[in-house]
Amino acid sequence: MLKARILTAVVLATLMIVAILQLPPSWFTLITGGVVVVSAWEWSRLAGWQTWLAQLAYALILGLGLWLTYQGANWPPLAWLVSLAALGWWMLALFWVWRYQQGHFAVLPATREVKSLLGLLLLVPAWLALYLIHLRYGSEWLLFLLVLIWTADTGAFFAGRRWGKTKLADKVSPGKSREGVLGALLMSLLLAGGYAVWQNLTGVYSLLFVLLCLLTVLASILGDLLESLFKRQMGVKDSSQLLPGHGGILDRIDSLTAAAPLFLLGLLALHLEDKL
Secondary structure, three states, X not given: OHHHHHHHHHHHXXXXXXXXXXXXXXXXXXXXXXXXXXXXXXXXXXHOOOOHHHHHHHHHHHHHHHHHHHHOOOOHHHHHHHHHHHHHHHHHHHHHHHHHHOOOHHHOXXXXXXXXXXXXXXXXXXXXXXXXXXXXXXXXXXXXXXXXXXXXXXXXXHHHHHHOOOEOOOXXXXXXXXXXXXXXXXXXXXXXXXXXXXXXXXHHHHHHHHHHHHHHHHHHHHHHHHHHHHHHHHOOOOOOOOEXXXXXXXXXXXHHHHHHHHHHHHHHHHOHHHOO
């Protein structure tokens, strides 16, 4: 299983890097939109829609939401509005994770309609954030975000396997440990510090950028925990079986659903486009 997991991760990472660096922006936008639509199909199952027609309808509705968002993506305030709305949504998600870990299992919404709406809040802002980072800051910054998340995941995985003893949130995701989180933060700190030097960020901008990266990693962990909550609620291990060793597409991008909007919000707040 570990070999399949590593092989799948390498293939997916390679394809994503090639797509970011080689494909025209329009094609990259279309491909990422397709990935999000497939993730919406997976989410519809977690939401409780059982017929293929209902699941397809939900995926198409979310695809329509992506198209409408794309039409307004050049409106300057949209990036701020969506990022701040996503921040508010993830603060609520953090509250749910905390309460669930305390044993309040009924804290999660149970109706299909509410969970379907939550899927929109989960996926549309994340896709828009990826699109706007690519559009405003360039492929290199989008690639850095992905490498940051991959580095954090790798650090968490190996630190957790080697030293993990203290559970992070055993009622939510028994496999995660506090030692794994520390491993993720340490690896991310090294990467962020090196990238700040590479981008010639100095003084307070360098420190704030590193802080943003660490907060982004913490947000990525929250994204993972939130999906685990809803999978636990539905009694399933993976969102689907599309990817060998990894489960579904949503299982691979759950970290980005929280990390991407926060990273975009931080870039906007730091006005890094003026420093590049």
